[in-house]
């Protein structure tokens with residue numbers, strides 16, 4: 001079966017991390033996020049994959065090539081303009097054969113039983129089957145109502161509490177019959193959620209609900225949470241084995257100086273230097289090629305590749321983009337994001353979800369936010 005992965009979105013909610021890097025290439029535990037999607041598909045025997053792209057496609061192509069490095073066969077289709085989720089699939093129609101095919105949003109970390117989803121779809125002889133996942137706060141999402149035979153009865157967009165009779169949402173993974181392509185207008189923006197699926201209600205649209213792990217990594221909070229879940233092994237990924245029993249994963253040779261402290265769970269990329277008196281963890285992912293200087297603290301945070309943290313910099317609950325440097329004594333806390341290649345001088349305080357754009361220079365002692 002072929003799979004289409006939608007990776008054309010701009011990822012605005014994850015800015016500034018997605019200003020120069022498309023969301024699928026934003027690293028998760030030091031690997032491009034979408035490589036987890038490819039690994040998951042492969043585990044379920046799906047290796048013919050089409051990337052439906054739009055925003056910043058070049059980096060994805062350059063990294064994955066024909067897919068042989070990951071044991072999959074990749075095809076790339078780039079849109080001239082954003083076509084929405086369904087329009088994007090229509091745009092790759094020539095690569096889809098008759099029969100069933102899969103569609104996946106490219107920003108979801110999940111251990112969904114894709115084989116179970118396909119089996120359910122076939123047992124029901126469905127036109128389309130939507131993977132469903134339960135959420136704690138149903139008011140924040142579009143809900144999917146299903147009947148006793150798992151048939152989809154309707155959709156509720158961001159309902160109030162008195163309207164709520166289900167906590168199941170669309171998990172962004174579908175199996176569709178190729179006939180569905182005829183329902184999608186070509187060349188214009190069209191969505192599955194608002195266009196195709198409401199029209200398929202009562203005409204062979206089913207849901208497949210399961211209690212799998214499911215995380216849409218599209219916001220900084222959820223992107224951080226996905227890291228925490230990988231670190232705690234709440235979700236099984238290709239990094240889980242490396243974390244082993246002691247929950248410390250070192251991805252190659254690192255330079256851990258005597259007197260440096262590692263507090264699990266942590267993941268540390270190759271070539272990183274951690275100096276005496278620095279503390280990394282708990283809950284930290286450090287990219288390759290970083291320098292964490294004496295007296296630094298990194299916890300509940302992500303530091304992407306090639307960053308430098310100068311003496312006594314502290315990073316808590318925050319994200320440091322690739323190639324950034326954080327000056328001595330600076331505090332980065334409370335959901336802050338420092339964009340890639342930025343230079344933050346010493347003695348700044350960056351908190352309250354502040355977002356520093358990539359390539360920005362912040363002079364010493366100028367921000368106390």
Ligand code: GTP
Pocket residue numbers: 006007008009010011012013014023052053054079081082083084085088105106107218
């Ligand atoms: P935000 O701007 O933060 O909402 O992120 P996004 O642009 O990724 O949008 P959203 O999270 O709603 O998209 C869900 C999935 O569909 C993501 O994997 C997107 O890359 C993908 N997607 C959204 N719109 C398009 C589109 O017009 N074309 C293609 N090919 N993919 C899309």
